[in-house]
Amino acid sequence: MRIVSFSSGGRMSWGAVVNGGIVDLAARLSAFPTVRALLEADALDKAHAALEGATPDLALDAVTLLPPVTDPEKILCIGVNYANRNAEYKDGAEEKSYPSMFVRFPNSFVGHGTPIERPPVSDQLDYEGEIVLVIGRAGRRIPADRALSHVAGATLANEGTIRDWTRHAKFNVTQGKNFDRTGAIGPWMVTSDAIDLAAPLHLTTTVNGELRQDDTTANMMYSFARLIEYITTFATLKPGDMILTGTPTGAGARFDPPRWLTPGDVVAVAVPEIGTLSNSVIDEPR
Structure with a gap:
């Protein structure tokens, strides 16, 4: 469904x-x-x-x-979760034993087909294609072998980011991840009975038809089940909560020079078992 x-x-x-x-x-x-x-x-x-x-x-x-869940209590985002993403940062840091995390606000996302917006304070709007888990059953301290039974389904995200605003303070990306209407979630939630979340899923992101990101969940450092196990050690997941599970290499910031999104661009995030999330880019109306 x-x-x-x-x-x-x-x-x-x-x-x-x-x-x-x-x-x-x-x-x-x-x-x-x-x-x-x-x-x-x-x-x-x-x-x-x-x-x-x-x-x-x-x-x-x-x-x-609209995003499939319009009023989630929590939107939890995972950073640097594909095996080659850590090297992409070129900072010499070793891979960590635990996933990186941050949160986003519902108003920072639109649905499929609605333009995402570049704010007037920055030209560094970037894309990040991701698979999103939607929680269907509440739980705390959920073991990995039962984790997927708590998932209602999956959708897609363009976890749009204002890159220079992720570096305004030490240990802090919240600002650059939460500009209104800079990201998108959709087009729908495929329920868990119609998708095998334990099998590898092939994720691609294109910009104006050009392939930019291309990877599978087999290359994730932290599986969907492991993410749920980790998150629920400190927080209770509730129905409607969404987990953005990380993006592969190929975001615009990693090109030399960077390739930021500009008005008129179209970003499409696709997984065959889920569908395609597509959004154009406009300047934020003033």
Whole structure:
């Protein structure tokens, strides 16, 4: 099942993509006004049941897609998680025994098809294609061998970054990672029953059709299960929380000279088992 959140005619809703259109499940399951509410109730089976015999209510291109979970409690991001990313920094630092982490705010992301924005204070808007885990079942101190049972599904992200603002202070990337509408999540969440998260997934990122990032999750230093095990040693993961699991080599900052995003560019992040997240770039309206 491919679950989407969307807005149409001034109304926010959620549903499932079927035959190129959207079945409005919020209208059929009024007890669950949002995807997060559905996950908190452990009610994905009710969504599946509501789809039986249903035909689309809306065309996919007639709505504005939003991040699949519009109101997560936590968006946790993993840095430097592909085996060759550490060398890409060229700082001589050894690989660490634990993953690097930071957090992002929901307003820093838009959905599929909505432009991401370059702020007026910097021209260093960069892209980072990533796979995103959506938590479906709460847990603390979750062992790796049970971790994937807590995942409701997976989506994609362009974890857009304002690079020079990640270096404003020591040990701090928060500013450069949280400009409004600089990243994107979507286009939908593929539920865990429709994707094997333990198998290698092939992730690519293109800019204007040019391949920039190309890797598989087999090269991750910390697997999806290990990330959940590590995070839940200090935090309780809750339904609707999202984990951005890291980006491969090939971000714009690593070219010489750097290749920053500019208005008119189109960034596409793809995993065959999930889909394609595509966003153009504009200057932030002033």
